[in-house]
Amino acid sequence: MSRFFLPLLITLTLHFVYAVSYVDNGITDEYTVFIVSAVSNNPKPLRIHCQSGDDDLGFHDIKSGENFNWSFRLNLISSTRYYCHFWWDSKEKSFDVFYYETVALKCQRPGPFTCVWIVRPEGFYLSNGNATWYKEYDWA
Numbered sequence: 001m002s003r004f005f006l007p008l009l010i011t012l013t014l015h016f017v018y019a020v021s022y023v024d025n026g027i028t029d030e031y032t033v034f035i036v037s038a039v040s041n042n043p044k045p046l047r048i049h050c051q052s053g054d055d056d057l058g059f060h061d062i063k064s065g066e067n068f069n070w071s072f073r074l075n076l077i078s079s080t081r082y083y084c085h086f087w088w089d090s091k092e093k094s095f096d097v098f099y100y101e102t103v104a105l106k107c108q109r110p111g112p113f114t115c116v117w118i119v120r121p122e123g124f125y126l127s128n129g130n131a132t133w134y135k136e137y138d139w140a
Ligand SMILES: *[C@@H]1O[C@H](CO)[C@@H](O)[C@H](O)[C@H]1NC(C)=O
Pocket: 067, 068, 069
């Protein structure tokens, strides 16, 4: 094997892995994350800013009873992580709203996996979209 061939092969392989990790690859599971506001619109509605390492979803104001949602596929090494910053009524909080080793275990099918966060005055609850709610965080 030429001494140029192996580095070239490694480089091409890394490019391939990188490319398929960060596009909709059609292979890995698809997830949809919902952030639902269950806090008052007074003095101001819930404000969120969610992002992953390579995807900034921007700032959003969510009125009571409404939601912000987005869908993605896991990257091939399952390291996909989204975190959000939340502001409401002089409080703020920030945490991972999606991470394969923690949150994803509580997301449910059918169709794409669904991960539902409800933001209440007393804290943050995660559900599979059905009846079971897990309180995960306080505001403080
Ligand atoms: C998800 O968000 C879109 C806007 O991006 C909205 O039109 C849609 O109603 C939301 N889905 C649900 C189930 O509320």
